[in-house]
Amino acid sequence: MGFSDDDCALLLELLELPTVSPLETSDPPQLWQAQRRYARAAEELGFRVLHHRPPDPGVLDRDDVPETVRRAGPEFLDAQPSLLLRLGPELPRSETVMFNVHLDTVAGLEPVGLRDGRFTGRGAIDAKGPAVALLSGIRDALPALRDDVAVLLQVVSGEEGGAMGTYGTRPLVEQGHVGRLNICCEPTGLRYLPRSTASMTARVRVDGQGSIDDRPDAGHNATALLGFLAQHLASRLDPTDRPGRLCVAGLRTGDLHNRVYGSGQLLLNLSYATTAEGAAAEKELQRAFEDGIAEFRERFSGSREFARTARDAAAITHLDWVKRGLPCLDDTDPWAENLLERAGARRWPDEEPAFTCDAIWMHDLPGCFTAVLGPGRLDTNHAHADGEHAERAELEEFAAVVSALLTEFARHRTGEEHDAA
Numbered sequence: 001m002g003f004s005d006d007d008c009a010l011l012l013e014l015l016e017l018p019t020v021s022p023l024e025t026s027d028p029p030q031l032w033q034a035q036r037r038y039a040r041a042a043e044e045l046g047f048r049v050l051h052h053r054p055p056d057p058g059v060l061d062r063d064d065v066p067e068t069v070r071r072a073g074p075e076f077l078d079a080q081p082s083l084l085l086r087l088g089p090e091l092p093r094s095e096t097v098m099f100n101v102h103l104d105t106v107a108g109l110e111p112v113g114l115r116d117g118r119f120t121g122r123g124a125i126d127a128k129g130p131a132v133a134l135l136s137g138i139r140d141a142l143p144a145l146r147d148d149v150a151v152l153l154q155v156v157s158g159e160e161g162g163a164m165g166t167y168g169t170r171p172l173v174e175q176g177h178v179g180r181l182n183i184c185c186e187p188t189g190l191r192y193l194p195r196s197t198a199s200m201t202a203r204v205r206v207d208g209q210g211s212i213d214d215r216p217d218a219g220h221n222a223t224a225l226l227g228f229l230a231q232h233l234a235s236r237l238d239p240t241d242r243p244g245r246l247c248v249a250g251l252r253t254g255d256l257h258n259r260v261y262g263s264g265q266l267l268l269n270l271s272y273a274t275t276a277e278g279a280a281a282e283k284e285l286q287r288a289f290e291d292g293i294a295e296f297r298e299r300f301s302g303s304r305e306f307a308r309t310a311r312d313a314a315a316i317t318h319l320d321w322v323k324r325g326l327p328c329l330d331d332t333d334p335w336a337e338n339l340l341e342r343a344g345a346r347r348w349p350d351e352e353p354a355f356t357c358d359a360i361w362m363h364d365l366p367g368c369f370t371a372v373l374g375p376g377r378l379d380t381n382h383a384h385a386d387g388e389h390a391e392r393a394e395l396e397e398f399a400a401v402v403s404a405l406l407t408e409f410a411r412h413r414t415g416e417e418h419d420a421a
Helices: 005-016 029-041 069-073 074-079 130-144 169-174 220-236 277-301 307-316 334-342 358-362 392-411 415-420
Strands: 048-053 082-087 095-103 112-117 119-120 150-156 182-186 197-206 245-251 263-272 317-325 369-372 387-391
Touching: 005 029, 005 112, 005 197, 005 392, 029 048, 029 082, 048 169, 069 317, 069 358, 074 245, 082 169, 095 169, 095 358, 095 392, 112 182, 119 392, 130 150, 130 369, 130 392, 169 277, 169 358, 182 358, 197 220, 197 277, 220 245, 220 263, 220 277, 220 307, 263 277, 277 317, 307 317, 317 334, 334 392, 358 369, 387 392
Parallel strands: 095 150, 095 182, 182 369
Antiparallel strands: 048 082, 082 150, 112 119, 119 387, 197 263, 197 317, 245 263
């Protein structure tokens, strides 16, 4: 049947429902409504709702939950439910395939439409379009599944807004709602990616005393100090010898020209491909920060305007963490990868950097293989940007891969069976 006209109508309905992460907007999201509409479409295929509710507020009481999420407080979770669906009987993990897809989006609503085979709207490619194509592919695979295979669908919140899946995907994974094969639906150009990076966000704060522009020497110049540290850290942490990336991000002190700002902050984001790399990068940042303070003190100790800032730099400057301690995914399984390739998915090149998504919470799961897979690409389909779109042909291709993947899984449900076939 492919990606049908009914699928097109469902996708347009979902795109019309604003589901922006509450971490990015004050407008109430319609995530409950979007997930209920999706559940009705899934129930037509035989799925049953196992779970549709917000997470327990206790999920926020963990050190690796980003500060922005903890600061939002438990109240916002009422508008952030996750949906869990199952097709077929409850079976062991070895007989189960799990798909994870998110219906929350970033901010910046886009005009919704379908013209010349192109869907537009926020979430068209990330990830409402893949979510609908997923149902299309499952529908086409139904004759092959019978009662031999269980299919779980995690339809989550909390992927966007910097939540990192901490209150959407992670609780469902920790409750055991996973399969022998787990697919996190994100735009990959139909290349399966068995890796997912994580990132940490450091904050350098200056808490000093400001002054008027006629007496700049009387205050602590947070602008000069943070500007110096931004350049120092950019030079020291430029990741020429590790896979992760460095983003020297927002620097904020003030907007006026006629005063010395005594306080401000600098943000840095560091991605990493392995937990060991992340730990090493964290230590290197701490060393570089301490060296930068010492170098600023030495360079400006004899200055007329900045001597006080130099003298007190160590006392008024602090490094803390907005986000850290998140895991990475780096999976391998010849049986599962062969299955994906037989279904028409190509492997993501090892030399091409991965990206961050909720797949990180499926790391080190016993008896499981996880990959990121979906239609379109984050850059060329303008995910998170103006002009986000998904081609109907891309969604049809993804649906075909999903159908083939489930059919192959039903034929060879374990590595042992596949080896004997």
